[in-house]
Structures are given as C-alpha cells and as structure tokens.
Amino acid sequence: MGKPFRYTRPVQWRDTDAAGIVHFSVFFNYMEEAETALLRHCGVDVLVTNGQDRYSFPRVSAQCDYQSPLRFGDTVDVDVSVVRLGNSSASYKFQFSCDSRDVAVGQVTAVYCRLSDQHEPQAVPIPPSIRDQLSQLLP
Amino acid sequence: MGKPFRYTRPVQWRDTDAAGIVHFSVFFNYMEEAETALLRHCGVDVLVTNGQDRYSFPRVSAQCDYQSPLRFGDTVDVDVSVVRLGNSSASYKFQFSCDSRDVAVGQVTAVYCRLSDQHEPQAVPIPPSIRDQLSQLLP
Amino acid sequence: MGKPFRYTRPVQWRDTDAAGIVHFSVFFNYMEEAETALLRHCGVDVLVTNGQDRYSFPRVSAQCDYQSPLRFGDTVDVDVSVVRLGNSSASYKFQFSCDSRDVAVGQVTAVYCRLSDQHEPQAVPIPPSIRDQLSQLLP
Amino acid sequence: MGKPFRYTRPVQWRDTDAAGIVHFSVFFNYMEEAETALLRHCGVDVLVTNGQDRYSFPRVSAQCDYQSPLRFGDTVDVDVSVVRLGNSSASYKFQFSCDSRDVAVGQVTAVYCRLSDQHEPQAVPIPPSIRDQLSQLLP
Numbered sequence: 224m225g226k227p228f229r230y231t232r233p234v235q236w237r238d239t240d241a242a243g244i245v246h247f248s249v250f251f252n253y254m255e256e257a258e259t260a261l262l263r264h265c266g267v268d269v270l271v272t273n274g275q276d277r278y279s280f281p282r283v284s285a286q287c288d289y290q291s292p293l294r295f296g297d298t299v300d301v302d303v304s305v306v307r308l309g310n311s312s313a314s315y316k317f318q319f320s321c322d323s324r325d326v327a328v329g330q331v332t333a334v335y336c337r338l339s340d341q342h343e344p345q346a347v348p349i350p351p352s353i354r355d356q357l358s359q360l361l362p
Numbered sequence: 363m364g365k366p367f368r369y370t371r372p373v374q375w376r377d378t379d380a381a382g383i384v385h386f387s388v389f390f391n392y393m394e395e396a397e398t399a400l401l402r403h404c405g406v407d408v409l410v411t412n413g414q415d416r417y418s419f420p421r422v423s424a425q426c427d428y429q430s431p432l433r434f435g436d437t438v439d440v441d442v443s444v445v446r447l448g449n450s451s452a453s454y455k456f457q458f459s460c461d462s463r464d465v466a467v468g469q470v471t472a473v474y475c476r477l478s479d480q481h482e483p484q485a486v487p488i489p490p491s492i493r494d495q496l497s498q499l500l501p
Numbered sequence: 502m503g504k505p506f507r508y509t510r511p512v513q514w515r516d517t518d519a520a521g522i523v524h525f526s527v528f529f530n531y532m533e534e535a536e537t538a539l540l541r542h543c544g545v546d547v548l549v550t551n552g553q554d555r556y557s558f559p560r561v562s563a564q565c566d567y568q569s570p571l572r573f574g575d576t577v578d579v580d581v582s583v584v585r586l587g588n589s590s591a592s593y594k595f596q597f598s599c600d601s602r603d604v605a606v607g608q609v610t611a612v613y614c615r616l617s618d619q620h621e622p623q624a625v626p627i628p629p630s631i632r633d634q635l636s637q638l639l640p
Numbered sequence: 641m642g643k644p645f646r647y648t649r650p651v652q653w654r655d656t657d658a659a660g661i662v663h664f665s666v667f668f669n670y671m672e673e674a675e676t677a678l679l680r681h682c683g684v685d686v687l688v689t690n691g692q693d694r695y696s697f698p699r700v701s702a703q704c705d706y707q708s709p710l711r712f713g714d715t716v717d718v719d720v721s722v723v724r725l726g727n728s729s730a731s732y733k734f735q736f737s738c739d740s741r742d743v744a745v746g747q748v749t750a751v752y753c754r755l756s757d758q759h760e761p762q763a764v765p766i767p768p769s770i771r772d773q774l775s776q777l778l779p
Binding site: 548 | 658660665668669687694696700701702708709755760761
C-alpha cells in the first residue's frame with residue numbers, strides 16, 4: 224500500500240524545443256498521461272457519462288520543479304502517488320527520473336466535478352467506488 | 363514602475379479539450395508567450411547566441427492555480443509582473459482574467475543559463491543590461 | 502473579391518523543436534488559427550450551439566508542403582483563400598511567408614457537421630448566411 | 641518484406657478538443673511517433689551528431705485524410721510502410737485504425753539533411769546503412 228504507480232514513456236521529438244530539451248510545459252502532459260494510466264490501472268474512468276451528465280477531474284492546481292533536463296532519446300519514468308484525498312479532491316505527486324537520474328517533481332490537485340457546456344464545472348463528492356481505489360495509493 | 367505588463371490573446375480551438383475548456387497544461391504556454399512578449403517589450407532576447415555559446419532562460423519551477431475555466435471564443439488577458447530578481451534567476455507572476463473574471467494565477471522561475479548540446483544548462487549571472495530592464499518590473 | 506485574408510503571428514518558443522525550427526505539425530495549428538481569424542472576420546462562428554445541437558467544421562483532409570524553415574524570432578504571415586466551396590464543404594489554401602520569403606503552402610478541407618457525443622459527426626449543408634460570406638473569398 | 645510496421649498508442653485526454661474528438665493536427669504527431677518507433681526498430685537514429693555536424697530528417701510534405709473520429713478512451717493502431725526511397729528522401733504511408741475501424745490515412749516525405757543553427761537544412765544522400773534498413777520496408 225502506498226507504493227507509487229510507475230508510468231514509463233519515451234521522450235518524443237515534438238516534446239523538445241530549440242534549446243534541445245523537453246519543454247517545461249510538456250511535463251504537465253506527462254503528468255496527465257501518468258494520472259490516466261494510474262486511474263485506468265485502478266479501473267476508474269477519467270470521463271464518466273451518466274445520461275445527460277458528464278463527470279470528470281478538472282485540475283485546480285498544478286506545479287513542477289525541474290532538476291535536470293530531458294532530451295530526445297531519453298526514456299522517462301514517472302512515479303505517481305496519491306498524497307491527499309479530500310471529499311471531492313485528489314492530489315497526486317509525480318517523481319520524474321531517467322536512468323535513476325532525478326529529473327523533476329510535480330504535483331496536481333484534481334476535483335471531481337459535474338461538467339456542463341453552459342455552466343462552470345461543479346464539485347461533487349468522489350463516488351465511494353473511486354475513493355476506495357484511490358485510497359489504496361495513499362502513503 | 364511595478365505596473366504589470368499585459369499580454370492579450372484569443373483562446374484557440376486547439377487549446378481546448380473534450381471537457382470543452384482550455385486544458386490546464388496550456389496555461390503554461392500562455393505564460394511563456396506572455397514572458398516572451400514582456401522580454402521583447404524590454405528589448406531582451408529570449409535566446410542569445412554569442413559565438414559558440416547560447417544563453418537562455420530555462421525554468422526551474424512553474425505552478426498554476428485555476429479558478430474558472432476558459433472556453434473557445436474567450437479572450438484572455440495575462441498580467442505579468444516580476445516578483446523576484448536573484449543573481450541568476452527571475453520569478454514572474456501571471457494573473458489570468460477574461461472580461462475581468464479571475465481565471466487563474468501562475469508563477470514561473472527562470473534561471474539565466476549557458477546552454478550546451480552535450481552538458482546540462484549552467485546558471486550564469488543575469489547580464490546588467492537585462493537586469494536593469496527586469497528590475498523596472500519589480501513591485 | 503478573392504483577395505486572400507492575411508493572418509500574422511510570431512513564432513513562439515514552444516513551436517520549435519530540437520532541430521531549432523518550427524515543428525512540421527505546428528503549421529496545421531497555424532492554419533487553424535488563420536481559418537478561425539478568417540471566419541471571425543466574416544462574422545461566422547466556428548462552433549454553433551442550437552439547443553441540443555452543435556455544429557462545427559471538422560476537417561476531412563489537410564496537407565502542407567514545406568519550403569523553408571521558420572525559427573524562434575520569426576513572424577509568419579499566413580494568406581488564406583477559399584479555393585472550393587461545396588454543398589457541405591469548404592477548402593482553404595494557406596500561403597506561409599516570412600519577410601516575403603516563401604515558407605510553406607497548406608490546404609485544408611472542412612465539412613460542416615452536426616456534432617454528437619455519441620455518434621460520428623454528420624455532414625449538413627452549409628447555411629446560406631455562412632455560404633454567402635465564404636463565397637466572397639473564392640478567387 | 642514490405643509488411644507494415646505497427647505502432648500502437650492510447651488516445652490521451654490532451655489529444656482531444658472541444659468537439660470531443662482528437663484534433664486533426666495531432667495525427668501528425670502520431671505519424672512522427674510511429675516514424676520514430678519504426679526507425680528505432682530498424683536501428684536508425686532520428687538525430688545523428690557527428691562532431692559539429694548534426695543530421696536529421698526534416699519533412700518536406702505531410703498530408704492526412706480523415707475518415708472517422710478518434711475519441712478519448714480509444715487505442716489507435718498506426719501501420720507504417722515506406723512507399724518511396726529516393727537519394728535523399730523517404731516517403732512513409734500511415735494507416736490509422738481503431739478496433740479495425742478505418743480512421744485516417746497519412747503520408748509524410750522526409751529529406752535527410754545536415755542541420756545548422758545559422759543556415760537552412762541541406763539535403764545530403766541517405767547513408768547506405770540507413771538506406772539498407774529502410775529499403776526492407778518497401779512494398
């Protein structure tokens with residue numbers, strides 16, 4: 224319990240910029256991919272459609288500290304853990320490494336919401352089935 | 363002095379995702395565009411080539427708190443200010459709004475570095491000409 | 502009549518890759534931005550919501566021939582013209598240049614469609630009001 | 641010989657747009673990923689550094705015809721074949737499918753080039769070792 228979930232992917236050419244390194248914004252896409260892989264691993268759908276209603280996990284905050292650059296040709300490991308589980312929200316920590324070199328550390332907080340085309344997303348409690356799965360990833 | 367620099371741009375269709383809102387990672391691209399516009403406004407080059415040496419501002423940290431979603435059709439204002447100026451680093455604050463609705467607040471710290479294809483970027487002092495320009499944006 | 506519509510934008514840092522040039526996929530985003538700017542200039546909404554129904558212009562084909570690279574610091578001009586107007590479809594041509602240097606030529610065909618979350622987009626005739634506007638951009 | 645190389649990847653949330661489908665520009669990133677995977681499978685480096693010289697495969701043309709939309713949750717198969725091998729250029733065909741549903745067909749032509757920070761990329765003959773590998777993927 225609490226063992227991080229590992230997501231691994233190669234750096235793609237498009238992920239780089241003219242400085243020859245992975246662009247800082249791309250780490251947030253890597254975080255999303257890792258979060259999706261983790262939720263799928265737990266049997267949780269990222270987008271739930273229930274009749275007219277759609278539910279998903281928009282983010283309320285995201286951050287990343289960069290330690291060492293990634294380049295094309297690198298393969299990056301992303302270790303995800305759940306660091307906080309609120310009534311409607313979940314916070315994830317992402318540790319990026321490449322051949323055991325520390326690359327970056329990120330954190331994202333997502334809130335379970337009912338989506339609407341017209342109105343702002345509205346926070347709702349995380350359903351028990353999802354909560355049970357995520358709580359197993361708490362440290 | 364200390365008055366934020368305003369960068370304005372329309373939300374593009376590609377910036378949205380299947381929830382109908384601008385993807386959280388895209389705000390970091392908006393921050394970069396605003397930072398570039400600010401540096402250009404100050405007469406500072408984002409990438410300086412000096413013989414074999416290239417200098418730029420890779421980021422060491424980035425974060426964003428999301429308050430209200432942006433949608434296709436919106437125009438976003440990004441108010442940038444310099445919140446800290448170190449020997450080699452500069453920290454920027456970004457306040458996103460849309461028709462005076464608060465949308466998000468971001469912060470990025472960049473470090474002035476000598477770039478190399480083979481080695482890691484190496485921090486060097488911000489040249490006085492750039493420092494003078496940026497210091498005028500401190501609060 | 503037939504005079505192309507010009508859309509101008511700076512190359513952003515994120516648009517580049519480790520070869521130091523704008524990534525080939527990014528030209529398709531520039532085309533979309535130019536198409537959106539043209540439609541807006543004509544008073545046409547890219548996404549129309551009519552009760553439960555939503556209408557938009559998904560693409561059925563896209564292509565680009567690259568002549569000369571774009572780099573960070575360049576400003577690109579995109580000249581758009583309507584080259585064909587069918588019952589449901591519109592084809593656009595995009596000529597990219599930078600300081601009168603030819604950069605690329607692209608073409609996109611979009612089909613006016615009723616969108617649905619469950620089903621595939623369904624082609625419908627372009628409404629007369631939109632057709633009138635677009636036909637003025639035919640050569 | 642001539643059997644296409646298959647690259648498989650899940651649709652990521654960021655790949656979608658507000659129409660709920662994968663954005664048309666993203667197919668070009670999928671093509672690049674598939675091309676990179678194929679070259680790696682053949683033991684070919686996408687970027688070769690030889691002293692001061694760097695060699696890569698910038699694209700001179702790219703196109704895609706879209707048949708059926710991809711959505712978040714889909715897994716896409718990309719079958720790549722080499723359709724033409726010139727002195728300096730290689731053309732690839734990409735057939736996209738999802739659970740045997742035809743999704744799109746793309747084509748890209750890349751030219752083997754010496755890269756330079758100052759000058760335009762310059763076409764050079766494809767080295768025999770790379771040519772031998774790619775020719776095995778001709779139909």
